Amino acid sequence: MNKPENVRLEVFKFNLSPRRQYNGTNTFREVFIRKTESTENIDNQTLFTNFFQHFIQTVDTEYQVLRNKAFTLINDGQTNFNSSNNTIFGVLEGGPLGEGKTRRRLSNKSDGNTLDGNVINDKYFFYIYMPLDDSSGYIMFQIYQQDSIRYEFLNFIFKEIFRIEPDFNMPNYDPYFPQSIIDEFKSSAKVKEIKFTETVLSQQIDEAASFTSINESYKIEVKVTPVRSNFGTQMLDTILPPLFRKSFNNTNLSDFDNKKIVLQNRTTRRNATFDMDGVGDIMPRIYLYNRININAFGIPDFRELKNYCDELLRNILDEEPTVDEI
Structure with a gap:
């Protein structure tokens, strides 16, 4: 069980990483067009819809296993997108592999079985901002006190979704702490x-x-x-x-x-x-206790968390320097 006061949000800024020989456009729109095999004149709303479907098809499979952890997408209406806001958000299920571990009943310690081949799951919220005419975006990822699947998720999507051979490497990313926080x-x-x-x-x-x-x-x-x-x-x-x-x-x-x-x-x-x-x-961690509802088991209200991320993103974008200030 997770303690409600330990639930927090991490924020990262990430940048597309075109290779030196690439002479094309370095924007999310270009990446989306390439990934969805769309035409150059496609409108932004249709393009974002197509990219969201590509995202779902890539992530919503059986468990993705990286290192000693695994995760999958919970695609039951909690994962969605907002093309006008350039965001994709949703809930993952995942955690460490059960290899070498066992489970037993509290009332009968002799009644147990191995957890080999199983995943010890928690639920995690993610929120990705990708402005079509830019090459920099933000990722927000909700974690608990214990080890999370954030590293595995970010590396998976950077490799499978944002890397394009032979022109784009995996994006680079850094922790970001909003000035408002x-x-x-x-x-x-x-x-x-x-x-x-x-x-x-x-x-x-x-x-x-x-x-x-x-x-x-x-x-x-x-x-x-x-x-x-x-x-x-x-x-x-x-x-x-x-x-x-x-x-x-x-x-x-x-x-x-x-x-x-x-x-x-x-x-x-x-x-x-x-x-x-x-x-x-x-680290760019924002404790969510007293910001949104979190139940007694430490699971946040994901709808409230999505709304909080919307508000936090607006604050972050307001903090960004304008062209005249650069």
């Missing part, structure tokens, strides 16, 4: 910890051979933790300058390689780590 987190967060990290050579600490011969280099971490305090991010402009002027081994903390702040959301108690100048090493 960053702002929301910061506005309701307190500063839990400030960390400065620097890797130094042994001789920078002490030139004595008895010291330098032990180890070549060390990672130095200076950690500043507020004691019995609840100050928020609005106080950082006052807190940070004096800390930056402090030094270790004749190096100011402002010159350390890595400078990070750990913030804690006052409501959810979740922590996130930020670089001093922006988003740091946090």
Whole structure:
């Protein structure tokens, strides 16, 4: 059973990847035309409909097995598309393979059988935005606390749907954290910890051979933790300058390689780590608890989740720079 408070959403930005020798159009429309064998003058709505059917035919088969996991599409009306919004969304079923595992009744431990040849399933929601006249899109994927099938699903669709021989490689993708979520987190967060990290050579600490011969280099971490305090991010402009002027081994903390702040959301108690100048090493995860309905078994309301993704996408697109700003 999944805990409702652990259900979250990950966001990724992905880009089509034309090969060097390709001289054609680098857009989703071109990929859709090639994949569906449509004519160049096809209208966008018909093209998107044809591509959705191609997507279903590719994904909605028997279980797709990658590494030690498998997934399939739940095509019972929960998977659909919106051509005016350039999106495809739906629900997958999948998880780790049962090889080497067994199941037994709680009331009779001797009554059991092997799970070999079975999949231990969870349900996962996906949402893909593909603007026809562009080469960049977004994928949102809902996961739980435990290991998910996100990696397997993304690699499958990138290989089977967006790769086209001999002109397009698999798309590249990166985690994306919407600015609206960053702002929301910061506005309701307190500063839990400030960390400065620097890797130094042994001789920078002490030139004595008895010291330098032990180890070549060390990672130095200076950690500043507020004691019995609840100050928020609005106080950082006052807190940070004096800390930056402090030094270790004749190096100011402002010159350390890595400078990070750990913030804690006052409501959810979740922590996130930020670089001093922006988003740091946090994954683009958005906890869905209290945003949408999630049942006692940790399964989200997928209709509500689709609507939430629609809203989040609008916020993301509003954040994108316009042509005049680039």
